[in-house]
Every structure is written in structure tokens, then in C-alpha cells.
Amino acid sequence: MTQKPADITEIGGRVRAIRRRRGLGLDTAAGLAGISKGYLSLLENGRRRVDSRALLDRLADALGCSVVDLTGEPFVPAHRHSADALQAVPAVQLALADCSLDDVPDVPARPLADLAEPVHEAHRNYLDHARYDLAGAGLGSLLTDLHIHAATGAEPERQRALALLVEACIVAFGVTKNLGHPDLALQAAHRAHEAAKAAADPALLAFAGQRRAQALQRVGAFRRAGTVLEQALNNTQEFADPTAADTSAAEGVGLLHLAAAMNAARAGYVDRAHNHLAAAEELGARTGERNALGQHFGPANLGVWRISIGVELGDGAAAYDRASGGIDPATLASADRVAMMRADSARALAQEDGRRDEEAIRLLDSADRTAPARVRQDPVMRELLSTLGNRTRRRSWELASLRNRFGLN
Structure with missing residues (x-):
């Protein structure tokens, strides 16, 4: 079928525009x-889509821009929960800018x-x-x-x-x-790490180290994310006892290994990715299903991570199977994790070049029906839908309905 060229509202169109402004040739x-010159040309013309976060990050690095320059975030909210949640962003921004761990406003705080x-x-x-509207309501004042x-x-x-501040900052991060x-x-994420360090x-x-690394990955700073993960593992690994009465440290270290596996995969x-994944799986097999700090570490969530890491390694369909x-x-008991x-299973099956697209759809x-506010705002999911x-x-x-729900029609 004939495909329209990507325009400036799509990632491929933004890649083309930024590349030309930088004076870079396709080669x-x-x-x-x-990637190959031919593949980049297909991306720019809308005949291929960015199918992994790793490719998105490499394109941003090659063009000397940020990931959000390519994705066009934040998007116009495609769900009322997202629209309501945006009201919390200025208050969170103010709280993090106006407070530090040793300099706070001279105002009374709630008990x-x-x-x-x-x-x-x-x-x-x-x-x-994924109810960001409810999670964000009053979050700025809680942080302060x-x-x-x-x-x-x-x-x-x-x-x-300090412990509550780490958790509140994790909410703000999400x-x-x-x-x-x-x-x-x-x-x-940086503030969560500062509070955890002070505690x-x-x-x-x-837990804070994992979120800090994920935040760095989200802006394409993989080298720094790797350093943060290595430091966090060095500082916490000795406390990771999966047989202890309190397994929270082991759960946190397991999540650090998962983030390190994702960083290596991208x-x-x-x-290196498989080694970190194996280390996390060894811990998960011994802790069983746990949920310290609401992180759902255990065999079920490890399965979700296996699929996500497989997608970044280009082995998504096999990892899914x-x-x-x-x-x-x-x-999992989490709409966010299930969604x-x-x-990511849909992304995995889409790597089969059309053979399993119906299942992917x-x-x-x-x-999307499980956690619409989570899925519709994800730039990679929007690219997947276009693919x-x-x-x-x-x-x-289903495909037509998805495009309507995502606001892509």
C-alpha cells in the first residue's frame, strides 16, 4: 500500500528536519x-518506524539533540486522566525547585x-x-x-x-x-537518591538508584546511567540477602540488575544484558513474589522485564514466547505493569515483520484498555501503532479504534 511521507509531527519527519538543520548527510x-543509509531514509520518509527505545536514543545522539526533540513530548493528552494529571506538574516542579534537603521554605508543615x-x-x-491524575493531586504540597x-x-x-520523601519522589518521577x-x-529521581543517601x-x-538510572536512560544518558547503576550495585549488593526476614534490599538490588540489563541491551x-538478567532472576527465584516499596519484584515481573529486554536486543518475539x-x-496486581x-509484548511481535501483527494489535x-493514560503518552507505543x-x-x-483513542486520526 502507498504510505505518506513522515511529516514534522512524526519522529521520522523530525529526524529529517533536524538532520538537515545540522547539515548532516544521510550517510x-x-x-x-x-544504521544503514537506506534504513535512515525509510525512517525519514515514514516507511519504517522507530521500534525500540535504543534506536530513538541513538538517533538523538547522532543528531546532537534530546530525545524529546524527536518525540515531540509532551503530547496533547489523549485521555482525560492525563489531561487532569497535567495540573500537578507545575506544583511538583515548584516543590523540587524551592526545596532541598537543607534549605526549605519557612512555613508550617502538616504533622x-x-x-x-x-x-x-x-x-x-x-x-x-496509572491514575496519574489521582497520584499527582496534592503531590507538590506533600513534597514540600x-x-x-x-x-x-x-x-x-x-x-x-526521608523514607517517605524517597517514595514521594518516586511518585513524582512516575x-x-x-x-x-x-x-x-x-x-x-535525583532528589530521591539524595534522600536515600541521607537516610x-x-x-x-x-530503589532510588534504579529510578535515577531509568530517568537518565529516558533522556538518552546511557553512559551516566551505567555509572549510576554500577555505583548503586557496589554500595548495596552486600545487603542483598534474599533469605532475610526483610528482603527489601535484595529486591532493590534485583531491580538494579534489571535496569543494568536494560541499559546494556540498549x-x-x-x-552483559543476559548476565544482569540472570543475576536478577537468581534473586527473584529466592525471594519469591515481593512488593517492597510497591516495586513488584519477583518471578512475574521478571517475566515482564525479559520481554522488554528481549525487544531491545531484537529478540522480542522469542522472549515473548x-x-x-x-x-x-x-x-502482578498492577495495571501499570500489566499494561x-x-x-511490550505487542512491540515484540511487531518485530516479526508483519507475520504476527494481528496478535500485536x-x-x-x-x-490501552488496561492503562490508557500510560500507553497513549508513550512515544514508542505511538510509533508502534503507526507501524x-x-x-x-x-x-x-481494533486498529481504527486505537488510532482514534490515541488521537492519531
Whole structure:
């Protein structure tokens, strides 16, 4: 079928425009991105789509721009929950800019005892189910109050405030990243790390280190993400006892290994990716299903990560076939995790050059119905939908419905 060339509203069109502004020829830009000239030409003309985050990052690096320059984020919200959630972004930005761990506004804060439940609810009830509107409601004031307690409180209240601040910053990271504000997500992740370091808690350091690395990956800073992951593993690995009564440190270290596996996969280090994945799986086999700090570490979530890492390694369909049958959505107990399992499974099957596109469309449709605010704002999912639409040879109600829901018609 005839395909229209990508315009400036699509990633391929933005690649073409930025490459030309930089004065780069197709040969040079393709070489810098590690792809062929022909493939880059197909991307720029809308005949191929960016099918992995690794390729998106390599293109941004080759063109000397940020990932968001190519994706065009933040997008116009395609779901009312996302539109409502955007109201929280300015308050979160102000709280992180106006507070530090030793410099806070001279205003009264709510009692610390009144802050724990709202933080837990925002994280485990709302963020975990991709309800960014509810997770973000009041988040700015929560962050400010927790900073005040962390900066001025006496022990042991200060330790409790630091732990809650790590969790609140993880919420801020999730809300802002998934709404298309990766720079603010990076700031939230850095603050979580600072609070975890001040608390000197190995489990918090591991969880915050993973989020910090993910934030760096989101803006394409893979070298720095690798350094952060290596440092975090060095500082926490000795505390990772999967047989302890409290396995939270082991869960955190397992998540660090998963983030390191993803970082290696995107950089093309296949053996390193598999080694980190194996280390995480060894820990998960011994901890069983756990959920310290709402992170769902255990065999089920490991299966989701196997698929996601397989996609970045270009082995997505095989990874999906190996892992998908062993993942019980009820065990994950998280709309966010279930949606991303289905969405990345769709990406995996789309790597089969059209042979499994019908199944991929069904999975993407299911992912969107599970957590629409999460899926519709993801630039890679939007590219996937365009890829599936361009390749289809027959009309599909699900595909047409998806395009309408994503606001792509």
C-alpha cells in the first residue's frame, strides 16, 4: 500500500528536519546512529518506524539533540486522566525547585503522621494503576512538607521523613516521566537518591538508584546511567540477602540488575544484558513474589522485564514466547505493569515483520484498555501503532479504534 511521507509531527519527519538543520548527510547521520543509509531514509520518509527505545536514543545522539526533540513530548493528552494529571506538574516542579534537603521554605508543615497515608496511597493505589491524575493531586504540597520534616526534624522522625520523601519522589518521577516531562522526572529521581543517601538505607538506595538510572536512560544518558547503576550495585549488593526476614534490599538490588540489563541491551552489550538478567532472576527465584516499596519484584515481573529486554536486543518475539505463558496478570496486581507487559509484548511481535501483527494489535488494544493514560503518552507505543497501521492489508476495527483513542486520526 502507498504510505505518506513522515511529516514534522512524526519522529521520522523530525529526524529529517533536524538532520538537515545540522547539515548532516544521510550517510554521516546513519553512520553516527549505527544504521544503514537506506534504513535512515525509510525512517525519514515514514516507511519504517522507530521500534525500540535504543534506536530513538541513538538517533538523538547522532543528531546532537534530546530525545524529546524527536518525540515531540509532551503530547496533547489523549485521555482525560492525563489531561487532569497535567495540573500537578507545575506544583511538583515548584516543590523540587524551592526545596532541598537543607534549605526549605519557612512555613508550617502538616504533622508527619498525617503524610504517610497520602504518600502510600499516591504510590501504591494510584501510580501503580496509572491514575496519574489521582497520584499527582496534592503531590507538590506533600513534597514540600516532607522536605521540611527531613530538613528540620529530630531523629527518628527525620529518618521517617526521608523514607517517605524517597517514595514521594518516586511518585513524582512516575507521573512526570509518563506525562512526557523527562527533565522533571530526572530531577525527582535525583532528589530521591539524595534522600536515600541521607537516610543511609541500602534498600532505599537501591530503589532510588534504579529510578535515577531509568530517568537518565529516558533522556538518552546511557553512559551516566551505567555509572549510576554500577555505583548503586557496589554500595548495596552486600545487603542483598534474599533469605532475610526483610528482603527489601535484595529486591532493590534485583531491580538494579534489571535496569543494568536494560541499559546494556540498549547499548548492544548482549552478554552483559543476559548476565544482569540472570543475576536478577537468581534473586527473584529466592525471594519469591515481593512488593517492597510497591516495586513488584519477583518471578512475574521478571517475566515482564525479559520481554522488554528481549525487544531491545531484537529478540522480542522469542522472549515473548518464552516468558508470556508464565506471567499471571493477577500476580502482578498492577495495571501499570500489566499494561506494559502487553504493550511490550505487542512491540515484540511487531518485530516479526508483519507475520504476527494481528496478535500485536490485540495486545496493544488490551494494554490501552488496561492503562490508557500510560500507553497513549508513550512515544514508542505511538510509533508502534503507526507501524502496525502502515503494514496492515485489511481493515481492522481494533486498529481504527486505537488510532482514534490515541488521537492519531
